[in-house]
Amino acid sequence: MKKMFAGFLASAAAAILTSGIAAAQCKPQSGMPDYTGVTVNVGSQVGPFIASAMKQGGDSWSKATCGKVQIVEFPFGELYPKYLTAFAAGEDAFDVITFAPAWTPDLAPYLSEMPSKMRETDAWQDIHPTYRDRLMVWEGKHKSQTIDGDLHTLHYRIDLFEDPEERAAFKAKYGRDLVVPRTWDEYYEVAEFFHRPNDGIYGVTEAFARGGQQFWFYFTHAASYTNHPANPGSMFFDPDTMDAQVNNPGWVKALEDYIKSLKLAPPGALNYSSGDTRQQFAGGKTSMNFDWGDTGTVGTDPSQSQIPGSVGSDLTPGSTTIWNYKTKKWDEFSRVIHSPFMAFGGWQAAVPELSEDKEAAWHYVEHTTNIENSSIQAITGGSGVNPYRYSHFSKDLWEKKMSPREANEYLTAQRDSLGATNVALDMRLPGYFSYTEILEIELTRALAGELSAQEALDSVASQWNELTDEFGRDSQKAAYRASMGL
Amino acid sequence: MRDWSRHVFIWPATLVVLLVTLFPLVYTLDLSFQNSRLVPPLPPKYIGFGNYIKLFGQERFWSVIGNTSIFVFVSVTLQYVLGFAIALALHSRVAGERLYRITFLLPMLMTPIAVALLWKTMFNQQFGPLNQVFTFFGYANPPFLTENIWSYGSLITVEVWQWTPFVILMMLAGLQSLPTDIFEAARLENASSLQMFLGITFPMLLPLSAAVIFIRVVEAFKIIDTVYIMTGGGPGIATETLTLFAYQEGLKKFNLGYTSAISFLFLIFIIIFGLIYMVILKPQIEKRR
Numbered sequence: 164m165k166k167m168f169a170g171f172l173a174s175a176a177a178a179i180l181t182s183g184i185a186a187a188q189c190k191p192q193s194g195m196p197d198y199t200g201v202t203v204n205v206g207s208q209v210g211p212f213i214a215s216a217m218k219q220g221g222d223s224w225s226k227a228t229c230g231k232v233q234i235v236e237f238p239f240g241e242l243y244p245k246y247l248t249a250f251a252a253g254e255d256a257f258d259v260i261t262f263a264p265a266w267t268p269d270l271a272p273y274l275s276e277m278p279s280k281m282r283e284t285d286a287w288q289d290i291h292p293t294y295r296d297r298l299m300v301w302e303g304k305h306k307s308q309t310i311d312g313d314l315h316t317l318h319y320r321i322d323l324f325e326d327p328e329e330r331a332a333f334k335a336k337y338g339r340d341l342v343v344p345r346t347w348d349e350y351y352e353v354a355e356f357f358h359r360p361n362d363g364i365y366g367v368t369e370a371f372a373r374g375g376q377q378f379w380f381y382f383t384h385a386a387s388y389t390n391h392p393a394n395p396g397s398m399f400f401d402p403d404t405m406d407a408q409v410n411n412p413g414w415v416k417a418l419e420d421y422i423k424s425l426k427l428a429p430p431g432a433l434n435y436s437s438g439d440t441r442q443q444f445a446g447g448k449t450s451m452n453f454d455w456g457d458t459g460t461v462g463t464d465p466s467q468s469q470i471p472g473s474v475g476s477d478l479t480p481g482s483t484t485i486w487n488y489k490t491k492k493w494d495e496f497s498r499v500i501h502s503p504f505m506a507f508g509g510w511q512a513a514v515p516e517l518s519e520d521k522e523a524a525w526h527y528v529e530h531t532t533n534i535e536n537s538s539i540q541a542i543t544g545g546s547g548v549n550p551y552r553y554s555h556f557s558k559d560l561w562e563k564k565m566s567p568r569e570a571n572e573y574l575t576a577q578r579d580s581l582g583a584t585n586v587a588l589d590m591r592l593p594g595y596f597s598y599t600e601i602l603e604i605e606l607t608r609a610l611a612g613e614l615s616a617q618e619a620l621d622s623v624a625s626q627w628n629e630l631t632d633e634f635g636r637d638s639q640k641a642a643y644r645a646s647m648g649l
Numbered sequence: 650m651r652d653w654s655r656h657v658f659i660w661p662a663t664l665v666v667l668l669v670t671l672f673p674l675v676y677t678l679d680l681s682f683q684n685s686r687l688v689p690p691l692p693p694k695y696i697g698f699g700n701y702i703k704l705f706g707q708e709r710f711w712s713v714i715g716n717t718s719i720f721v722f723v724s725v726t727l728q729y730v731l732g733f734a735i736a737l738a739l740h741s742r743v744a745g746e747r748l749y750r751i752t753f754l755l756p757m758l759m760t761p762i763a764v765a766l767l768w769k770t771m772f773n774q775q776f777g778p779l780n781q782v783f784t785f786f787g788y789a790n791p792p793f794l795t796e797n798i799w800s801y802g803s804l805i806t807v808e809v810w811q812w813t814p815f816v817i818l819m820m821l822a823g824l825q826s827l828p829t830d831i832f833e834a835a836r837l838e839n840a841s842s843l844q845m846f847l848g849i850t851f852p853m854l855l856p857l858s859a860a861v862i863f864i865r866v867v868e869a870f871k872i873i874d875t876v877y878i879m880t881g882g883g884p885g886i887a888t889e890t891l892t893l894f895a896y897q898e899g900l901k902k903f904n905l906g907y908t909s910a911i912s913f914l915f916l917i918f919i920i921i922f923g924l925i926y927m928v929i930l931k932p933q934i935e936k937r938r
């Protein structure tokens with residue numbers, strides 16, 4: 164027994180000595196600061212999405228600076244309360260937090276400003292201005308760094324759309340060629356055509372679950388009918404009065420469409436989050452979906468997909484009619500207006516004021532999102548990182564992972580959406596969860612058939628207006644206008 | 650001469666108890682009379698019974714009360730009936746009784762989150778094993794978690810599955826503590842099993858039953874994890890329970906004053922329920938003693 168104990172002590176001492184030597188041997192790479200002994204705690208949603216990207220950046224940063232990174236993961240629905248309760252209690256629990264831009268108004272008072280030297284590099288200029296100059300800014304200050312570019316794009320099955328028999332059958336039924344849908348009406352025609360439950364294939368898949376990114380999918384529908392080019396920033400609220408616009412005819416039409424999608428989706432879709440939709444699409448169960456760019460990276464990855472080589476991408480459908488909230492009429496357009504929706508707006512990373520290692524934390528953020536690391540993350544299926552830098556749109560990068568056609572369509576859809584003249588920004592408002600919770604409840608009721616689209620949205624509008632009054636109409640209006648760049 | 654030393658031992662403990670129970674209670678009560686929000690941060694303002702009036706006027710609050718009450722009533726009734734029945738079977742020494750006893754108790758030992766995730770997979774409308782069973786009988790893709798009644802049924806099934814073992818455990822212990830001579834005397838009088846159950850077993854276990862049901866009712870009223878994981882309170886708010894509602898208001902919207910009012914009403918509700926329960930049962934229990 165004594166021998167065993169002595170042996171154990173000797174092994175433990177050897178292990179400690181070895182790790183001590185290893186630590187002592189760590190030297191920062193040339194030109195990098197020495198963060199030996201520093202541990203950066205990073206808050207993230209449960210991996211792999213985003214958490215794996217933060218880890219990839221963390222491993223690289225540790226090698227370069229000798230600092231350590233600890234990723235603390237929470238379910239998506241728990242992230243916001245975890246951060247806010249820690250900040251409100253004055254806890255130094257996180258050195259870096261990753262979050263949705265929509266939460267910025269609520270989190271901003273607790274966040275430090277990005278060091279100015281981070282904004283003086285070529286890597287800074289490489290970030291797309293929609294993120295760099297809009298979503299990373301709150302009240303004139305850069306409070307966060309985009310770590311993921313997010314917007315919704317359409318994905319379709321190339322093999323189905325180009326099957327000669329399918330094309331002939333479609334033409335015979337609808338009197339036009341089977342092409343990627345440009346409008347929502349075309350989207351439902353195609354979805355209806357491919358909806359064959361008996362063969363195990365369904366028309367479309369979208370997220371419908373309360374708490375499962377549901378409302379961003381609905382916003383994508385709504386953007387097409389309410390993001391009027393002549394009235395920027397008026398999609399959610401009247402920017403002059405802060406009256407909710409969510410029950411106008413454009414939103415009602417969008418909800419009727421969204422309900423139609425549910426009927427053309429696989430069984431149980433009412434419980435689908437965005438992750439489920441991309442699994443269904445990559446599993447070859449649906450002819451189309453629209454989603455963040457992850458469907459593209461997951462669907463083209465042979466280790467995760469049943470349909471690699473067949474993932475086509477395009478802009479989400481648009482509309483030739485858009486509701487004008489000022490004239491209270493539908494405006495007709497001679498061409499299809501696409502209003503790609505910056506759903507979620509891409510994950511952001513920020514450093515709380517309470518962090519005791521702000522300098523190291525910002526350095527970690529800068530390193531994780533530099534061109535080299537972010538490029539690796541962007542092309543890795545399951546990282547949750549979609550293009551947000553100009554350099555991410557290099558075809559050479561993507562053709563390592565996708566077929567030339569898939570890469571070309573994926574990048575074109577992402578780039579054209581981001582650069583679209585009528586791109587629709589997501590809502591960013593103080594008390595964001597209070598607004599979206601109301602919407603989620605009524606949306607779910609409408610999807611379940613308890614309420615008509617109009618009834619559900621009238622209820623949302625009335626509750627949103629009450630909330631705006633309670634929070635202070637003037638301050639909410641100022642925040643909303645700022646978030647919409649007005 | 651009075652012994653003061655006892656105060657040295659009693660008071661520190663009393664103060665700790667007061668600190669950890671009474672202080673939060675008083676603080677919550679005070680908060681419930683304020684309009685206090687962390688998001689967006691609003692300066693706290695006393696509004697009297699404003700939060701309570703708002704709650705009583707809110708359709709969602711009454712819906713949540715209704716949901717929770719039905720859920721508690723149905724699930725605890727099933728747990729008690731099934732639990733008592735299984736305990737009787739185990740007590741009568743059926744073959745393989747030890748194996749059954751261990752197997753029946755396993756669900757109770759699992760964490761509710763794990764149980765909810767397990768059952769969420771079981772109830773998957775497309776790939777879940779229960780769907781396979783229903784499909785075999787000609788009813789494919791039942792909306793287990795996506796339609797009101799089905800969602801309710803699914804949640805109750807899980808609650809009954811997990812907590813019936815608690816009733817089994819308690820009732821079995823009660824059955825084993827009953828004196829055997831009374832049953833022997835009844836057998837000599839040619840009493841049937843049903844007569845013995847209605848005349849001896851049930852009345853003698855009534856005090857224990859009252860305690861078991863009360864514990865389960867209070868616990869069931871606090872349910873949040875299973876609902877949060879399986880349905881999130883949906884579809885809409887069809888399966889939202891009181892604690893989930895309080896969680897959404899308090900930790901998602903950080904509406905602290907309002908959440909405190911919900912918590913206090915919950916406490917008052919449980920106290921009133923407990924009092925009524927005891928008033929109804931006390932004469933019955935005393936009569937049997």
